[in-house]
Amino acid sequence: MRKEIVAGVYPTMLTPFKADLSIDFDAVERLIEWxxxxxxxxxxxxxxSSAMFELSKRERKELCQKTVEITDGRYPVMASGHVSDVLEDQAADLNDMADAGADALVLVSNRLAAPWEDDRIWMRNLEKLIQMLPEDIPLGFYECPYPYKRLLSTEIIKELVVSGRFEFVKDTCCSPTLITERAELVQGTSLKFFNANAATLLHSLKAGYSGYSGIMTNFHTDLYYKLCSSWKEMGDKAEELQNYLGNASTIECQFYPANARYSLIKEGIFSNLLSRRQDARLRQITESEKMEIDQFYAVSKQMSAIFSEKNQ
Structure with missing residues (x-):
């Protein structure tokens, strides 16, 4: 039985590595439990965030399978692994995730057309791809910024709603105006939008978005969970928490995901900063950047104490 994709917080999982750059599945288990x-x-x-573009086909499937096994039905697991260029290979990517036990398959919006190709080509490729996927598994979309960002147009979103196959969109538009428009488009439908942008999170929740799925969950997941689950009851405190989360999210511009790995070392989850990303191999996180994360980490702990359930 596949678990339902419910509203709330969906961390974008990092992948820890051993010294030989193989996946550290012991650390994956610690991360999931954290x-x-x-x-x-x-x-x-x-x-x-999981380094799906740097993992092999076998590793992507194994990572999904291990995540499903560790989670053991406690929470729904969405997976992408949608990295290939040719449609038939894309179908293989996604079918691997389905075979590994994912509860929903997340397609990457930039895989279905080149930057210069229009929505007609994009939709034609989507229709072909869907025909090669299991009919009994929900689908989603991720507006991934790599290798280029392709936002879903209004017309595309309408088509996704009509299809009835889609239940999840990870939104990276970062635009309050567009967020409001998108929320209206999917109101009363099975398609849920999850914001990846911290600064606009409370605005999106008020507009009708279903939650958060962004990289800042790798620093202080609990604060996002608090806002997404309790913003209606928090009153002015919701704005106070939003102000912190929006400001704190500027750490994304430092050196992600190395900074998140360093933060998770402080949590006792990761054992090293090793990454397969080329930029992370070419330069190390600096001592000054580590101090910034140390200070960021301390303030986040203070905010977690302030906004913990027992104090609110």
Whole structure:
């Protein structure tokens, strides 16, 4: 039985590595249990944060399978692994995730057409791809910024709603105006939008978005869980928490995901900063950047104490 994709917080999972750059599945288990302890509603595995573009086909499937096994039905697991260029290979990518036990398959919006190709070509390719996927599994979309960002147009979103196959969109538009328009388009439908942008999170929740799925869950998941699950009851405190989360999210511009790996070392989850990303191999996180994360980490702990359930 596949678990339902419910509203809430879906961390974009990082992938820890051993010294030989193989996946450290012991650390994967620690990471999943840490997410759960902090408060989540599901997991987004084999995504860009997971280094899906740097993993082999076998590793992507194994990572999804291990995530499903460790989660053991406690939470829904969405997975992408949608990295190939040719449609038949894309279908193989996604079918691997389905075979590994994912509860939903997340397609990457930039895989279906080149930057210069229009929505007609994009839709034609989507229709072909869907024909090669299992009919009994929900689908989603991720507006992944790599290798280029392709936002879903209004017309495309309408088509996704009509199809009835789609239940999840990870939104990276970062635009309050567009967020409001998108929320209206999917109101009363099975398609849920999850914001990846911290600064606009409370605005999106008020507009009708279903939650958060972004990289800042790798720093302080609990604060996102608090806002997404309790913003209606929090009153002015919701704005106070939003102000912190929006400001804190500027750490994304530092050196992600190395900074998140360093933060998770402080949590006792990761054992090293090793990554397969080329930029992370060419330069190390600096001592000054580590100090910034140390200070960021301390303030996040203070905010977690302030906004913990027992104090609110």
């Amino acid at each position: 997410y759960i302890k902090k408060g989540i509603d599901g997991l987004f595995a084999v995504c860009q």
